[in-house]
Amino acid sequence: xxxxxxxxxxxxxxxxxxxxxxxxxxxxxxxxxxxxxxxxxxxxxxxxxxxxxxxxxxxxxxxxxxxxxxxxxxxxxxxxxxxxxxxxxxxxxxxxxxxxxxxxxxxxxxxxxxxxxxxxxxxxxxxxxxxxxxxxxxxxxxxxxxxxxxxxxxxxxxxxxxxxxxxxxxxxxxxxxxxxxxxxxxxxxxxxxxxxxxx
Amino acid sequence: xxxxxxxxxxxxxxxxxxxxxxxxxxxxxxxxxxxxxxxxxxxxxxxxxxxxxxxxxxxxxxxxxxxxxxxxxxxxxxxxxxxxxxxxxxxxxxxxxxxxxxxxxxxxxxxxxxxxxxxxxxxxxxxxxxxxxxxxxxxxxxxxxxxxxxxxxxxxxxxxxxxxxxxxxxxxxxxxxxxxxxxxxxxxxxxxxxxxxxxxxxxxxxxxxxxxxxxxxxxxxxxxxxxxxxxxxxxxxxxxxxxxxxxxxxxxxxxxxxxxxxxxxxxxxxxxxxxxxxxxxxxxxxxxxxxxxxxxxxxxxxxxxxxxxxxxxxxxxxxxxxxxxxxxxxxxxxxxxxxxxxxxxxxxxxxxxxxxxxxxxxxxxxxxxxxxxxxxxxxxxxxxxxxxxxxxxxxxxxxxxxxxxxxxxxxxxxxxxxxxxxxxxxxxxxxxxxxxxxxxxxxxxxxxxxxxxxxxxxxxxxxxxxxxxxxxxxxxxxxxxxxxxxxxxxxxxxxxxxxxxxxxxxxxxxxxxxxxxxxxxxxxxxxxxxxxxxxxxxxxxxxxxxxxxxxxxxxxxxxxxxxxxxxxxxxxxxxxxxxxxxxxxxxxxxxxxxxxxxxxxxxxxxxxxxxxxxxxxxxxxxx
Numbered sequence: 001x002x003x004x005x006x007x008x009x010x011x012x013x014x015x016x017x018x019x020x021x022x023x024x025x026x027x028x029x030x031x032x033x034x035x036x037x038x039x040x041x042x043x044x045x046x047x048x049x050x051x052x053x054x055x056x057x058x059x060x061x062x063x064x065x066x067x068x069x070x071x072x073x074x075x076x077x078x079x080x081x082x083x084x085x086x087x088x089x090x091x092x093x094x095x096x097x098x099x100x101x102x103x104x105x106x107x108x109x110x111x112x113x114x115x116x117x118x119x120x121x122x123x124x125x126x127x128x129x130x131x132x133x134x135x136x137x138x139x140x141x142x143x144x145x146x147x148x149x150x151x152x153x154x155x156x157x158x159x160x161x162x163x164x165x166x167x168x169x170x171x172x173x174x175x176x177x178x179x180x181x182x183x184x185x186x187x188x189x190x191x192x193x194x195x196x197x198x199x
Numbered sequence: 200x201x202x203x204x205x206x207x208x209x210x211x212x213x214x215x216x217x218x219x220x221x222x223x224x225x226x227x228x229x230x231x232x233x234x235x236x237x238x239x240x241x242x243x244x245x246x247x248x249x250x251x252x253x254x255x256x257x258x259x260x261x262x263x264x265x266x267x268x269x270x271x272x273x274x275x276x277x278x279x280x281x282x283x284x285x286x287x288x289x290x291x292x293x294x295x296x297x298x299x300x301x302x303x304x305x306x307x308x309x310x311x312x313x314x315x316x317x318x319x320x321x322x323x324x325x326x327x328x329x330x331x332x333x334x335x336x337x338x339x340x341x342x343x344x345x346x347x348x349x350x351x352x353x354x355x356x357x358x359x360x361x362x363x364x365x366x367x368x369x370x371x372x373x374x375x376x377x378x379x380x381x382x383x384x385x386x387x388x389x390x391x392x393x394x395x396x397x398x399x400x401x402x403x404x405x406x407x408x409x410x411x412x413x414x415x416x417x418x419x420x421x422x423x424x425x426x427x428x429x430x431x432x433x434x435x436x437x438x439x440x441x442x443x444x445x446x447x448x449x450x451x452x453x454x455x456x457x458x459x460x461x462x463x464x465x466x467x468x469x470x471x472x473x474x475x476x477x478x479x480x481x482x483x484x485x486x487x488x489x490x491x492x493x494x495x496x497x498x499x500x501x502x503x504x505x506x507x508x509x510x511x512x513x514x515x516x517x518x519x520x521x522x523x524x525x526x527x528x529x530x531x532x533x534x535x536x537x538x539x540x541x542x543x544x545x546x547x548x549x550x551x552x553x554x555x556x557x558x559x560x561x562x563x564x565x566x567x568x569x570x571x572x573x574x575x576x577x578x579x580x581x582x583x584x585x586x587x588x589x590x591x592x593x594x595x596x597x598x599x600x601x602x603x604x605x606x607x608x609x610x611x612x613x614x615x616x617x618x619x620x621x622x623x624x625x626x627x628x629x630x631x632x633x634x635x636x637x638x639x640x641x642x643x644x645x646x647x648x649x650x651x652x653x654x655x656x657x658x659x660x661x662x663x664x665x666x667x668x669x670x671x672x673x674x675x676x677x678x679x680x681x682x683x684x685x686x687x688x689x690x691x692x693x694x695x696x697x698x699x700x701x702x703x704x705x706x707x708x709x710x711x712x713x714x715x716x717x718x719x720x721x722x723x724x725x726x727x728x729x730x731x732x733x734x735x736x737x738x739x740x741x742x743x744x745x746x747x748x749x750x751x752x753x754x755x756x757x758x759x760x761x762x763x764x765x766x767x768x769x770x771x772x773x774x775x776x777x778x779x780x781x782x783x784x785x786x787x788x789x790x791x792x793x794x795x796x797x798x799x800x801x802x803x804x805x806x807x808x809x810x811x812x813x814x815x816x817x818x819x820x821x822x
Contacts, residue, residue: 194796
């Protein structure tokens with residue numbers, strides 16, 4: 001139980017860093033989140049899934065880092081102070097929602113379910129508080145990690161984990177290409193700017 | 200064995216991907232050869248099961264437990280029904296892909312074509328091998344999407360595009376109710392297992408709701424009334440696609456679902472199947488009589504034969520055997536007929552029955568195969584179509600619930616019409632005097648001829664040795680008992696639960712119907728394949744008569760008696776389709792402002808709806 005709490009806190013910290021930091025450093029935070037999940041899978045003796053996650057989970061942040069070296073980063077939609085308040089409110093609100101619906105959680109996965117709801121809330125925060133397409137991608141990838149954790153509750157789910165991770169790499173690649181093309185054409189990856197420039 | 204089952208289902212799906220990727224780089228014939236090998240391996244695996252099948256095989260690849268549900272994500276099973284369908288799907292898949300090596304050799308986009316064909320086969324195998332409703336639904340959708348893309352293969356042409364859209368709409372939209380069926384099954388049985396659904400004792404209203412969902416899905420997929428108008432449009436795709444779509448995949452998905460859910464379809468549901476199937480078989484047969492395009496005749500004939508199958512299922516356990524035997528027979532003769540039509544198109548560059556004629560002099564092998572398949576469709580013994588129809592008559596004479604005997608009249612009329620339209624088509628294309636324009640026509644390439652010959656041989660072998668498929672079909676849950684030494688000798692047949700006179704009466708009625716169809720057709724029509732066609736000159740382009748029917752002395756009987764059914768053909772949702780298309784266009788213009796390209800805004804909307812859905816879900820106490 002303590003282990004779950006520690007891993008859960010790590011997850012919240014890493015997702016909070018994604019909200020606060022710029023795209024490049026957020027990608028590294030996301031790598032931290034992935035490694036936390038690898039460790040969690042390892043402790044649950046789901047060794048193959050952990051290995052798949054460790055190998056393929058490295059690629060999305062790497063793709064983002066490589067792509068962001070070629071473009072000017074977008075500015076966050078909100079300031080740091082607002083971001084901190086947003087994180088605190090999101091965690092509190094998510095916890096409250098999780099508490100309210102705890103009746104539907106699997107009995108043997110109660111604690112994990114709380115953290116998943118908080119992660120879900122954080123992914124929403126990541127997406128709505130930013131203007132960069134990469135932050136949008138990271139928000140989606142946090143959602144994907146929720147899927148990985150739910151899959152680890154089943155049995156014989158290794159094939160699905162593999163399929164999911166392969167698709168995550170493809171999604172990250174697609175986003176990177178879109179960002180590069182957008183930057184080439186409009187000299188920005190800021191979604192608000194892009195909407196205005198595209199007319 | 201479980202791994203062999205997975206290999207059979209996933210071999211075409213997995214190998215379709217490299218074909219697509221390589222197809223981006225090259226348009227080589229090697230793509231077709233490689234696809235043929237993949238299809239042959241799939242067929243080999245299906246054949247292994249036929250030979251070594253000794254009992255139910257189940258395999259769960261992946262499962263997830265979300266209390267209180269245990270959701271088997273990838274669960275497959277192999278029982279006699281799956282065995283029958285998977286063999287037919289893989290066999291027809293191989294034959295059509297092999298045939299395509301010649302038929303499509305000069306076309307572009309071969310990678311896309313073979314990718315879709317293999318995925319089509321794989322999707323259908325997934326559908327028939329599914330042990331739970333979610334996988335069934337996944338297979339259903341894969342088959343639907345592949346058919347859309349294959350019908351619209353030559354998407355540069357607007358008419359083909361429109362046809363593909365129509366196919367997609369008519370099969371996909373009503374098919375969405377299958378998703379409701381899947382959700383309902385999970386909600387009310389606590390699992391998605393089809394086996395649990397069939398054995399659980401749900402309240403009657405819940406069973407009824409599930410059956411209604413399933414019926415809408417199967418009628419739309421199998422082009423039953425009123426969802427039949429899309430199937431003739433599907434002819435816009437390449438001919439091998441039509442052959443596969445009609446014989447083994449797509450339209451047979453509904454038949455499979457009906458056979459799978461057969462234990463639930465008793466009582467009043469038998470009347471629903473009988474009315475829809477019976478009406479469809481007559482309506483489509485009359486349309487085939489009145490059509491003048493070879494592929495269109497075959498398309499309406501498919502609808503009519505699917506009607507036979509649904510009608511057969513309504514007759515009870517023997518009807519299930521009859522319907523599945525008809526499915527098997529239909530697969531062989533229809534695939535052969537379509538491949539023959541493709542060969543004719545290849546040689547003559549037209550499908551118009553008026554412009555064809557006498558081609559047997561130039562295409563003797565194609566003519567022979569086509570004729571055998573046409574005779575099988577008409578129900579001539581000892582070919583495969585005879586066995587299917589004869590069992591339908593037998594089960595109809597002694598149905599499991601009283602009153603359904605009345606539908607034997609429709610079967611009888613259908614037999615007259617089917618003998619009429621298919622023999623007219625065969626005669627118009629291959630016999631009579633060779634048309635002047637066709638003097639340069641030549642036999643199809645060896646690959647295409649061989650594919651047709653194999654199928655024609657299949658029509659004979661399945662008919663003569665029908666006891667083997669029948670013994671397999673009898674093991675399908677709910678099926679009746681039919682024992683036979685050989686269908687050539689009708690006296691060596693025992694059928695449990697039918698009146699003792701039924702088999703003999705059935706054979707007599709069927710033979711009479713065929714004779715009536717042939718005679719009515721022969722003696723009321725003068726073939727248009729005379730060197731000069733006086734009536735065509737007489738009536739010119741504005742004639743009131745359909746071109747394929749030229750009067751001799753008086754009126755063409757079959758054409759005239761089917762006239763009233765022409766009006767019934769408008770009883771389909773085509774106008775709804777047109778209205779919806781117009782409304783969607785209007786709505787899209789108004790909603791365009793909301794689509795400003797800001798993906799983050801889109802994501803916010805998605806989250807809002809997810810939260811609303813979650814609240815609704817919880818408010819109703821979950822599933």
